Amino acid sequence: MKAIKIKKVRVALLCLLTGTAIFSCNKILDKTPETALTTDQVYRNVYDADAAIVGVYGKFMGLAKQYIVLNELRADLMDVTLNANADLRDLNEHNVKADNPYADPRPFYAVINNCNDILKNFKIMLADKKFTDAEFQQRYSDVGALRCWLYLQLGIHWGNVPYVTDALETIDAVKDQSKFPVLPFNQLLDSLVAFANTLPYNKPYPSGATINTGLVTSYDGFNTKRFFIDKYSLLGDLNLWKGNYAQAATYYRKLMDHDGYDLDSPNGLYTGGEQFFKEFKMNFADVASNNDLCVxxxxxxxxxxxxxxDNNGQGWRSIFARSQDNLWLQQWLWSIPFSSNFNPENPFVNLFSNNGGSYLLKPSQAAMDNWxxxxxxxxxxxxxxxxFSWRMLNGQPVIMKYLYNYLDGTSFLPINPLKKEGRLFLERAADVHLHFAEAANRDGRGKIAYAFLNNGLGTTYDPTPGVTGRDVTNIMNTLNLPYPYSFDARNGEVPRYRGDWYQNVGLRGVARVNPVAVDSTNAIAVENALIAENALELAFEGHRWGELVRVALRRNDPAFLADKVYNKLLKAGNGQAATVRAKLMNKNNWYLPFKM
Amino acid sequence: MLLKKRIQIFAGLVVSALAFTTCNKKWDDHNAITDAAVANNLYQNISKTAGLSKFSQYLVATGYDKIIAGSKTYTVWAPNDAALASLDPAIVLDTAKLKLFVGNHISNQSYLSGGADQRVAMLNGKYNRIGGSTFDSANIVTANLYAANGIYHVIDKFIPRYDNCWEFMKNSSASPLQKAYFLSQDYNFFDASIATQTGVNSLGFPVYDTASGTVKKNHFLEDVLDVNDEKNQYTLILMNDASFTTEYNKLSPWFKTGTVDSTNKLTSFWLTKDLVFKGAFAFAQLPDTLLSVSGVKVPINKPSIIASYKTSNGWVHVMSKVDFTLTYKFPPIYIQGETPTSFATTDRSANTFYRVRYNPVTAQNFSDILMQNYNYANYFIKYLVRNVASMRYNAFWVAVNDVQTTPLWQQRLAIDSSNSAATNLPFVTVAYQNYNEVSLGQLNITNYRNVNLFVMGPTTASSSGGNNSIVVDYIKLVPAF
Structure with a gap:
């Protein structure tokens, strides 16, 4: 009797359960997820487009560690400490195995794939009239340029890579060689130059008072003005890599002249005010107040x-420490902040700091000797x-450029060990000036390069620098040269001149070091001096390996690169120095193993 | 149906029975002690080991049997009976001495034989060298015997408890004068952390029983080198009285002071500070020159070594002669220009530059101080030099004028007073870009004391043209004896 009752109850329960399951399931699955968007919820309007752009830059920041480690540790200015693991040591000694996490191209392709997806959808949006032509051009160019930049990095480090411009469902699809053939670096550059030349909009996002976009705003206390890639500098770089020197110089010149940096002015050119003479011009110091970016x-x-x-608010050191004020804007073109308020976490404290970090990388002896x-x-x-680039802390040489927002400016102890504030440095005026000089030098304008490298245009094109009370009409300028080499750096009282470039004092002028004595008619010597200056000015900022590869490729001289790395290892007492040199004498060994 | 149920129950019983019976044994087996050696503690095993009966007796007599039966881990290097037969009966009969002796063969933690050379702390506070199959100078006969709480090795020789260098000096009569000086440096130090507090005074501060907190310390050990420290190794030279007197007389003229006592103290210190060395140098390993803690080269003439003694923290050599070279004993005194003590009273900091420069002569960077156009008569930079021995010094400086070819300014060195003509050295013209040392003349210091040096500028003020300038890289005083 009892048994039967229980059986009945069981059957009833089972029915009930099945019933609920069947009916309720539908509803559960129908519920829209709260933390993810479905495909029909994105790319509906310009705000969605802006969100996609902010998103891809957020993902791009995840490449920061890999980007800096690859570009610096493989070159001659950064070395491993005793704390570094085998992966970092292998990079340092150019003995990289395919499973080395730093040699994994997948993170780059992940961001590229996002770019591809965005570019595809932007085109669809344009076709569906979801945003205007102007809105499309600004945003499409930004993402397209970012993709070019990523491919340039892939080419520099991996050499032969597949060039994928279709939006893929998964990254693994890149492996499909039939669809995406592997391009040699040189062909990749051709594709990149071709694509970049078609970008419809080369200026920064408008940020003037009259026209603005939602992208130039403030997030978490940071102005986003220089969060986005600068297209002129990318175009200049691509053409410089390709050997189109006049073209490269033209793009750099447009940038240095602020083409598009002020849409409030009638012709889009930045005019008036001190900022015009200072921004991207490597201008002279304010010797009275020291409120400048000079040594x-x-x-x-x-x-x-x-x-x-020597503080965080004045002088050359403040380039890496100061907040995004007018002075900061004079130097920085592209830099993205890390903050404890948002992801991803700043990887540089762990890499470089010996207080609150793991202290894995340090300046090489060769780099210190350069200074x-x-x-x-x-x-x-x-x-x-x-x-300012490095400092002895607790008896250890520490790379400082990345730590000024993390360490206290005078005690050099962490302000708060849990708040790993910092910045990803991507492009600044000093690099543009060096690249412009490199292009000019190869374009037969060695003296222009000399001026940019040493004490500036005004001094270089002045037969008697320092004399006052002269008529400077015919000196201190290169107006007889064709664009982009025609500069007006005149600075005189009677008649009064304040040429656009009158404040330019050159990289070494800004750094207060004596000019390099180099024959400006000797292109190789000037180029050597420019690369040497890169080590002094831009060390640890993620440029070095690319510089060495570009010049070594241009000269078809592997020794140019191999000797630099050899010299670093030799000075560090690394027993592998000679082996590494022999290895790098073969161009094919410059590139990392490509494993998807 | 019924049959099936019965079979099921039966099968269940069989399985559980099997499980219980087999499981028990397996469980017991897997962690049962099968090795008798680890069933017992160190003392139990040592007492059972043939040939260690005497050592076991001593363990019991000194109470170490209880210690090495404890729950910590130990290593025992046990001398066998044959070795202990030659042990001085006086040690055996004196429990305190015996305890120090036995404790010299036991350490904390397990040390297997065959390891790298290292010095290991023994339970009596001394350190013995272990490594390979040796324990100090003894050989390990039977190695790596183990017990529940550690390891023991049988060795063929006992290792006496040695005095350390300082203890040896105190017990030795080889160098009465030197010993007297060393002991004269003893002083009593009150250490509140070990004193017994007897109450609280009216201000609320603790009152201590002073006797209980008094510790004996020694200035020489603290100021020069702590050769009483067991952890590290040292070499100490003891000079016999004849040689001590000879060297003392050699040095004493340079320590003229107001009283005999202070001259005595200074001379003795200056002599003995270069008789202690870091590192253990046995007779055979002694080089012909040792570098003392203060960087003085000390000639070691091996035939002058009367005797050498091994100590628990190094070596003591008794010598009949240590012929110090005065130029090593009194190296030149360097005074760096960029570390002034003070300036003339008028503030001229706006004209004062601390510079970094490259010296092509030495091919090195140097720091200096430059005062330019300070517009003040008789301006000076003052340098206080401490503990200057009483002798004559030849003075030099490096003063680099790389700022002006004309006019070339003059500056001079003075001692003790900035305005006494008697002690001023003559003015010297600072040549343009001269990176070499420039001779200034001789200073005569008649008493051992602290000396004020002045680098003085021109006697007339001038606000421009660079006449009023002073530059100093460093001043060097070379003893002229």
Whole structure:
């Protein structure tokens, strides 16, 4: 009797359960997820498009660690510490195995794939009239340029890579060789130049008072003005890599002249105000206040080591420390902040800091020697940029450029060990000037390159620099040269001249080091000096390996690159130095194993 | 139906029975002690080991049997009976001495034989060298015997408890004068952390029983080198009285002071500070020159070594002669220009530059101080030099004028006073870009003391043209004896 009752109950329960399952299931599945969007919820309007762009840059920031490690550790300015693991050591010694996480191209393709998806959908949106032509052009060009930049990095490090421009469902589809043939670096460059030349809009997102986009705004206390890739600098770089020197110089010149940086002005050119003479111009110091981006000393105490301007708010060091104010905008073209308020986490504290980080990488002895063999204008036998790029902390040489927002400016202890503030440095005016000089030099304008490298246009094109009260109409300019080499750097009182470039003092002028004595008619010597200057000015900022590869490829001289790396390992007492040199004498060994 | 049920129950019983019977044994087996050696503690095993009966007796007599039966891990290097037969009966009869002796063969933690050379702390506070199949100078006869709480090795020789270098000096009569000086540096130090607190005074501060907190310390050990420290190794030279007197007389003229006592103290310190060395140098390993802690080269003439003694933390050599070279004993004194003590009272910091420069002569960078156009008569930079021995010094400086070819300014060195003509050295013209040392003349210091040096500028003020300038890289005082 009891047994039967229980059986009945069981059957009833089963029916009930089945019933609920069948009826309720539909509803459960129908519920829209709260933290993800479905395909029909995106790309509906310009705001969705902006969100997609912010999203892809967010993902792009995840490449920061790999980008810096690959470009610096493989070159001659960065070295491993005793704490570094085998993966980093292998990179340092050019003995990279296919499973080395730093040699994995997949993270790059993941971002490229996002770009491809966005580009495809932007075109669809345009066809569906979901945003205007202008809105489309600005955004399409931005994402397209970012993709080019990523491919350029892939080419620099992996050499032969598949060039994928279709939106793929998964990254693994890249492996399909029939669809996406592997392109040699040179052909890849052709494709990139061809694509970049078709980008409809080369200026930054408009940010003037009258026309603005939602993309130039403030997020978490950071202005997004320079979050996005600068198309002119990318176009210049691609053409410089390709050997189209005049074309490259033209793009760089447009950038340095602020083409498109002020839409409020009638012709889109930035005019008026001090900012115009300073922004992207490598301008002279404010010797009275020291509120500048130059290596400086307290006025009238220039010969005193204790008066060196060494703080987070003034001078050359502040390039890497200061907040995004007008001075910062004079130097930075592309830089994205890391903050404890949002993801991803800043990877650089762990890489570089010996306080709160793992201290895996340090400046190479060769890099330190570079700075210590320069002489400053006041006779000090070192380049102060070295003091700001690295510092002895607790008896260890520490790369400082990435740590100024993390460490206290005077005690060099973490402000808060849990708040790993910092920045990803991507492009700044000094790099553009060096690249412009490189292009000009190869285009037969060695003296222009000399001026940009050393003490600027005004001084270089002045037979008697320093004399006052002259008529400067016919000096301090290169207006007799064709664009992009025609500069007006005149600075005179009677008649009064303030040429657009009158504040330019060159990279070494800004750094207060004596000019390099180099014959400006010797293109190879000038180029060597430019690459040497890159090591002093832009060390650890993720440019070095590309510079070495580009010049070595151009000259078809593997020794140019191999000797630099050899010299680093030799000075570090690394027993592999000779082996690595022999290896790098073969161009094919410059590239990482490509494994998808 | 019924049959099936019965079979099922039966089968169940069989399975559970099997499980219980087999499981028990397996479980017991897997962690049962099968090796008798680890069933017992170190003391139990040592006492059962043939040939270690005497050592076991001593373990019991000193109470170490209880310690090595404890729950910590130990290593025992046990001398066998044959070895212990030659042990001095005086040690055996004195429990305190015996305890130190036995404790010299036991360490914390397990040390297997065959390891790398290292010094290991023994339970008596001394360190012995182990490594390979040796324990200090003894050989390990039977290695790596184990017990529940550690390892023991049988060795063929006992290792006496040695005095350390400092203890040896105290117990030795080889160098009475040197010993007297060393002991004169003893002082009593009150250490509140070990003192017994007896109450609280009216201000609320603790009151201590001073006797319980008093520790004996020694200035020489603290200021020069702590050769009483067991952890590290040292070499100490003891000079016999004759040689000590000879060297003392050689040095004492340079320590003229107001009282005999202070001259005595200074001379003795200056002599003995270069008789202690880091590192253990046995007779055979002694080089012909050792570098003392203060960087003085000390000639070691091996035939002058009367005796050498091994200590628990190094070696003591008794010598009949240590012929110090005065130029090594009194190296030149360098005063760096960029570390001034003070300036003339008028503030001229706006004209003062601390510079970094490259010296093509030495091919090295240097730091210096430059004062330019400071517009003040008789301006000076002052340098306080401490503990200057009483002798004559030849003075030099490196003063680099790389700022002006004309006019070439003059500056001079003075001692003790900035305005006494008697002690001023003559003015020297600072040549353009001269990176070499420039001779300035001789200073005569008649008493051992601290000396004020002045680098003085021109006697008339001038606000421009660079006449009023002073530059100093460094000043060098070379003893002229």
């Amino acid at each position: 400086g000393y307290i006025r009238f105490k220039e010969s005193d080591i204790n008066s060196l301007i 210590n063999t320069q002489t400053q204008a006041n006779g000090f036998p070192f380049d102060a940029r070295g003091n």
